[in-house]
Amino acid sequence: MATIAAPLAFSRADDAPRLEWRAGTRLLIQRGDTELIVQNLEPSATAEAVRFVTPWPRRYGQCAVSPAGDLAVFAGLHALQALDPAGNVRWEVRHRCWAGCAGHNAFTEYANERDHRYVGSGSAGFSADGTLVWVHIRGPLAFDRGRGADEWLVIAAEDGTVLARAATHTAAAGSDHIPHPNPDQMGLTIGEGQDGSALRWGRWNGHTLAIDSFGDQDRVLLAVSPIGNRLLTVTHDQDTLALHRVTDGTVEAELSATALPRHPELESERFETFEGDEAQAFFDYEGGFLDEDTVVVGTVESDEEFGTGRHWLIDAARMRLTDQLVYPFEVPSLPRVLGDGTWYTVSAIETAVHLWTL
Secondary structure (H helix, E strand, O other): OEEEEOOOOOOOEOOOOEEEEEOOEEEEEEEEOOEEEEEEOOOOOOOOOEEEEOOOOHHHOEEEEOOOOOOEEEEOOOEEEEEOOOOOEEEEEEEOOOOOOOOOOOHHHOOOOHHHOOOOOOEEEEOOOOOEEEEEEEEOEOOOOOOOEEEEEEEEOOOOOEEEEEEOOOOOOEEEEEEOOOOOEEEEEEEOHHHOEEEEEEEEOOOOEEEEOHHHOEEEEEEEOOOOOEEEEEEOOOOEEEEEEOOOOOEEEEEEHHHOOOOHHHHOHHHOOOOHHHHOOOOOOOEEEEEOOEEEEEOHHHHOOOOOOOEEEEEOOOOEEEEEOOOOOOOOOOOEEOOOOOEEEEOOOOOEEEEEOO
């Protein structure tokens, strides 16, 4: 459908450009160490790209952008900061350090400390309507006492008021939020390194935050269906995709990676000795709903040893393999699905995104 240039030059970019489809709007987002760029891609948008000054480099935490593109929340090692494009700190919520230190008031105080460079981290995600920010932190908050433990917060995006909080009972190395069309629900995948991946589903009723672990299944949440009644997950070992009901996490259908055909290069003489698990494709930690009836996923990670990574169409209702996607030129990246009938890929050197539809 389109090729869109990355807003940051290759030498200044820390993250690859990404697209988000929120509230009917496509946003192009890219982060460098010193700035975050947000561009509204809708034809009706006339404003230039919005630039946020980052409070700390990318390696020290993730960030989230509001659906309107006018507020960015940075989840750091010691605090959450919400910034507007003018560089103003709208609000800040401080919490226990992910590195376990006694605390720092500014990034410059720990910028050169090695124990702050390679630690776990949390994340943030805006609700579908932009009124709430869901945040995974290392608790407790600055005004509490007690030992550090992972917590999930629901925060008012307007002023930073903590509306609800609950323990996740995890030991995070990293995390990622997956929004639901209902602003009062949110998905959270928490990576615990070799220990696996914890899936948490949050529901906020205006007073309290209830967290469902769906039976503590070791799964990575990939996506929520466009109307919000189903979830797509992959097991931590990447061998099974599953479709779940949002209401209780029940698995409605599954697809095993053994249903995928071998990579065609495995038929060549170079790989004739590859057998069994060595030759078996597995699903990437990326994928989503193209629409209510169709899922797009990849096997790029497992294919890379043999050649070009492959992308697949899946019948969402039955979790059956439909076909392999074939592109007019080589596509090296994972498929990232927007949920509006489109998906995108990133160019080899991450200087552009390609937007696709069937």
